Amino acid sequence: MPIIEMRNVNKWFGALHVLKDINLDVQKGEVVVVIGPSGSGKSTLIRTINALEPIQKGKILVDGIDISKPKNIDEVRKEVGMVFQSFNLFPHMTVLENVSLAPRIVRKWPREKAEQIAMELLERVDIADQAEKYPAQLSGGQQQRVAIARALAMQPKIMLFDEPTSALDPEMVGEVLDAMKELARSGMTMLVVTHEMGFAREVADRVIFMDMGEIIEEGEPDQVFSNPQHERTKSFLARIIH
Amino acid sequence: MNKLLKMVTLTAIAVAAIVVGYYVFFAGIEAALRWYFLATKFTASKVPNFAHNLRSGAEVTIKLTVISSITGLFLGLIAGISRLSKNPLFRWPAQFYVWVIRGTPLLVQILFAYNALPFLLNPIWKFLESLGVPPIQDVLTPYWAAFIALSVNVGAYNAEVIRAGIQAIAKGQWEAAMSLGMSPFQVMRYIIVPQAIKIVVPPLVNNVIALLKDSSLASVITLLELVHHGQRMISITFRPVEVYIAVAAIYLILTTVLTFFTDWLERELARRGAVA
Numbered sequence: 001m002p003i004i005e006m007r008n009v010n011k012w013f014g015a016l017h018v019l020k021d022i023n024l025d026v027q028k029g030e031v032v033v034v035i036g037p038s039g040s041g042k043s044t045l046i047r048t049i050n051a052l053e054p055i056q057k058g059k060i061l062v063d064g065i066d067i068s069k070p071k072n073i074d075e076v077r078k079e080v081g082m083v084f085q086s087f088n089l090f091p092h093m094t095v096l097e098n099v100s101l102a103p104r105i106v107r108k109w110p111r112e113k114a115e116q117i118a119m120e121l122l123e124r125v126d127i128a129d130q131a132e133k134y135p136a137q138l139s140g141g142q143q144q145r146v147a148i149a150r151a152l153a154m155q156p157k158i159m160l161f162d163e164p165t166s167a168l169d170p171e172m173v174g175e176v177l178d179a180m181k182e183l184a185r186s187g188m189t190m191l192v193v194t195h196e197m198g199f200a201r202e203v204a205d206r207v208i209f210m211d212m213g214e215i216i217e218e219g220e221p222d223q224v225f226s227n228p229q230h231e232r233t234k235s236f237l238a239r240i241i242h
Numbered sequence: 243m244n245k246l247l248k249m250v251t252l253t254a255i256a257v258a259a260i261v262v263g264y265y266v267f268f269a270g271i272e273a274a275l276r277w278y279f280l281a282t283k284f285t286a287s288k289v290p291n292f293a294h295n296l297r298s299g300a301e302v303t304i305k306l307t308v309i310s311s312i313t314g315l316f317l318g319l320i321a322g323i324s325r326l327s328k329n330p331l332f333r334w335p336a337q338f339y340v341w342v343i344r345g346t347p348l349l350v351q352i353l354f355a356y357n358a359l360p361f362l363l364n365p366i367w368k369f370l371e372s373l374g375v376p377p378i379q380d381v382l383t384p385y386w387a388a389f390i391a392l393s394v395n396v397g398a399y400n401a402e403v404i405r406a407g408i409q410a411i412a413k414g415q416w417e418a419a420m421s422l423g424m425s426p427f428q429v430m431r432y433i434i435v436p437q438a439i440k441i442v443v444p445p446l447v448n449n450v451i452a453l454l455k456d457s458s459l460a461s462v463i464t465l466l467e468l469v470h471h472g473q474r475m476i477s478i479t480f481r482p483v484e485v486y487i488a489v490a491a492i493y494l495i496l497t498t499v500l501t502f503f504t505d506w507l508e509r510e511l512a513r514r515g516a517v518a
Contacts, residue, residue, distance in 0.1 A: 050421055078423040088418035092436045101432060102422035147418075154422055 009058035036210035081151030089135040141172030299471030313393035318400020343398035356387035388460035407442035447504035
């Protein structure tokens with residue numbers, strides 16, 4: 001059974017039809033990269049999976065749980081971690097507090113356990129030495145690695161990444177991608193919206209190309225990048241690969 | 243554990259400093275008043291009494307301001323957050339509260355609390371009295387009537403400040419917190435309110451300073467605060483110029499001290515965790 005099932009998902013922003021009959025299955029442990037021009041609906045797509053964006057038609061099952069029912073939303077959000085383009089760390093908390101807060105108050109872990117696991121995760125994204133600092137004291141790349149650790153602290157089954165490197169200075173992109181690659185290798189189910197084609201080639205099991213709210217084409221990275229079938233995919237790739 | 247001990251010690255020191263500071267401050271006010279009234283040739287034998295009365299009036303003013311501010315802060319928090327609620331059962335009463343209080347004069351609210359509230363509460367109070375609660379005239383003294391009116395009044399203004407402060411927090415903070423599975427209440431409690439505090443402290447303090455000055459209106463319900471003591475003194479001495487200058491000077495000192503305190507508080511809040 002797929003861990004994410006999207007069936008005929010439709011979403012409108014007012015009159016704008018932003019997701020058109022999306023059908024998508026993601027298997028456990030799969031790494032799916034979503035590419036496409038801006039405004040194609042790719043961010044909206046992954047934001048529907050943890051109900052940050054409500055859908056108007058269709059059905060989404062996450063780990064078998066139907067998220068269209070409001071009472072299920074909190075349950076699903078505990079299982080789905082999310083990393084944002086603009087990090088969205090909590091600026092009034094230290095790095096350690098950022099990572100340990102949700103496990104403490106949502107999972108109801110005692111502080112020691114939450115902080116111990118938070119430290120292990122900070123170790124894992126190679127930023128444990130900054131645990132007592134505030135987000136504003138860190139570089140963008142460091143902040144995004146903290147954001148990854150924060151999402152992982154809830155021990156999610158799925159991780160969503162919404163353009164995680166787009167707001168970073170070029171020299172910091174690598175460190176964030178490295179953390180994501182390590183996560184992919186550990187067997188995490190990941191949905192990643194990104195323009196990093198190198199990352200997609202290296203770790204993605206599948207690449208999805210979206211345009212105008214539709215899934216135009218999908219397949220293994222080599223196939224999509226080297227031998228795109230669809231005209232719109234070709235022209236998009238021609239524009240981003242120099 | 244060590245951290246807790248440190249916090250308790252620091253709190254104890256802070257409380258001791260405030261208590262000592264309070265007595266030193268008002269002793270200083272009284273000494274200055276004595277010097278001033280002697281210098282302006284008031285009857286020497288009466289000067290200690292005058293100085294003492296004005297000092298106790300100033301103390302009533304500051305105490306009333308402090309407890310009304312704290313209560314008004316909680317009222318403002320509840321009403322400000324309720325105004326943002328999607329649920330009309332929360333939103334409408336909060337809107338009504340802010341609308342009525344901001345649209346009517348504080349003087350009327352103070353008079354209402356002292357003169358009209360006892361009548362309104364009478365049926366309930368009759369029942370409470372049978373349970374051994376003292377009569378309402380003994381409970382709703384000028385002091386507590388002023389406290390109710392001032393708290394409710396500043397609460398409405400605080401609600402608007404707090405609503406704006408919450409709305410100023412970026413949407414991404416909500417999204418990040420919700421994506422971690424926090425309930426709306428937890429998002430408020432742990433993420434939004436602590437950040438909004440930094441935004442709302444300066445305007446909230448402005449409200450406190452306004453409240454300190456507005457508390458003088460409680461003199462109309464015979465509360466012996468600073469202005470009322472001053473008026474009594476004038477009726478004895480017939481020297482409004484010197485007395486009102488003294489009264490105004492005390493207000494000026496109190497508001498200046500408050501401004502210094504809040505400047506410090508603002509710096510302190512900014513220091514702890516840079517604002518994004």
